[in-house]
Amino acid sequence: MSPSSHPCRVTGVMAAQAPVCVLLRRGPSRWTQVVRWDTVTDEFEPGQWIRARVYEHKCSIAPDGEHWSYVALNYHGLVNERIGHHRHFLSVSRVPEFASVLSWPVKDGWGGGAWFVTKEEVVVGSSPEEFAAGSTGAAGGLVARHWKDGVAAPRPSSERAFAWTCRRVEGADMVVEALPLPDGATLVRRKVTDASQPVSYRVRHIPDGAEGVSIPDCQWIDVDQRGRVVLARGGVVLRWEGPGDERPLIDLNDSRPPTRCEEGGGAAEQGERDATDA
Numbered sequence: 001m002s003p004s005s006h007p008c009r010v011t012g013v014m015a016a017q018a019p020v021c022v023l024l025r026r027g028p029s030r031w032t033q034v035v036r037w038d039t040v041t042d043e044f045e046p047g048q049w050i051r052a053r054v055y056e057h058k059c060s061i062a063p064d065g066e067h068w069s070y071v072a073l074n075y076h077g078l079v080n081e082r083i084g085h086h087r088h089f090l091s092v093s094r095v096p097e098f099a100s101v102l103s104w105p106v107k108d109g110w111g112g113g114a115w116f117v118t119k120e121e122v123v124v125g126s127s128p129e130e131f132a133a134g135s136t137g138a139a140g141g142l143v144a145r146h147w148k149d150g151v152a153a154p155r156p157s158s159e160r161a162f163a164w165t166c167r168r169v170e171g172a173d174m175v176v177e178a179l180p181l182p183d184g185a186t187l188v189r190r191k192v193t194d195a196s197q198p199v200s201y202r203v204r205h206i207p208d209g210a211e212g213v214s215i216p217d218c219q220w221i222d223v224d225q226r227g228r229v230v231l232a233r234g235g236v237v238l239r240w241e242g243p244g245d246e247r248p249l250i251d252l253n254d255s256r257p258p259t260r261c262e263e264g265g266g267a268a269e270q271g272e273r274d275a276t277d278a
Contacts, residue, residue: 007235008253011056011220012037013068016160019225020065022095023237024054025252033255034068036096037237039224044250047096049257056220058113061095062122067142068095069114069122071106090114090134092122092142102144104134114144123147162223182227184208189221205229205240213243 008027015021023035023044032054036045053073061068069092090112092102104126106112112126121143124131131146138144164177175191185207203221206212215221221231221240229240235253238246 008255009219010232010235010237010252012222012230012232012237013056013059013061014039014160014222014224015061015063015065017063018065020061020095021222021224022059022061022065022068023232023252024056024059025235025255026054027235028257031257032072033252033257034096034098035252036065039226039228039230042249045096046255048098050098051257058090060113060115062116062119064119065095066119067092067101067116067122067140069093069116070098071112088112090124090126090130092135092144094140100135101140102135102142104130106130121145161225162227179223181205181223181229187221187223187229188212189218203231215240 006027008025010023010025012021012023019039021037021039023037025033025035030053031049031051033049034047036047037043038045050072055071055073058071059068069090071088071090074087074089088106088108090104090106091098091100092114093099094101102122104112104124106126107130112124112130114122114124116122120141123145124134125147126134128146128148135144162179162181164179166175166177168175173192177189177191179187181187185205187203187205189203203215203218204212205215215229215231217233219232219234221229224230230249231238231240231246236251237249239249240246
């Protein structure tokens with residue numbers, strides 16, 4: 001796999017129980033594709049494209065890997081038949097699709113979001129007014145509840161076999177996250193935030209009692225359901241086996257939006273509606 005001169009950006013969300021990961025492939029800049037990754041077979045199923053900015057930090061996935069949620073910035077007037085047109089919206093969809101099973105308008109990309117209590121129940125973190133303006137009750141085998149309705153449930157990351165713990169560094173605009181690995185080592189990532197810069201990570205794989213070794217230039221890094229360290233760099237998803245030993249699993253740089261969508265016009269607009277309608 002040769003490096004791309006303009007690589008896409010790849011991030012992922014791991015399911016708590018099923019061996020499924022949702023990958024988000026971003027590029028061209030205003031296009032995003034969703035990809036389903038079976039972490040047992042390492043098979044990848046390319047899914048829908050959407051012409052919108054999908055906020056990776058607001059994504060979650062059901063424990064069984066069948067549905068996922070996302071918050072998006074609507075660049076090009078996408079019309080959702082459930083809620084109409086909104087600049088920002090929250091959607092619950094099947095994997096690997098953007099088409100909405102449930103959806104709500106949200107104020108921006110910082111608030112809102114949703115998480116799954118079970119494979120059938122999703123909790124919505126929007127305002128009461130936004131929740132009332134969107135999907136209520138049940139649809140597609142899912143039940144949606146507002147977070148103020150007395151729902152006390154952990155977010156799915158805390159239910160994973162390999163789960164991140166988080167602490168904020170006093171006096172610094174930094175969050176340190178750690179994840180114990182099956183071999184007794186610890187994966188550490190330092191998230192430095194700056195209002196004028198995108199979030200960046202510095203990742204270090206630290207064996208017990210050792211200084212550790214850096215894993216540089218990660219777009220995303222996590223541990224899959226099999227206990228493997230996996231990461232994305234330059235649009236390529238890799239399995240990390242140790243210093244200097246990275247095994248590529250898939251290169252997503254060659255994936256492109258459908259030709260008709262790149263050309264624009266009525267066909268593209270219909271395709272965009274299909275990606276947000278039920």
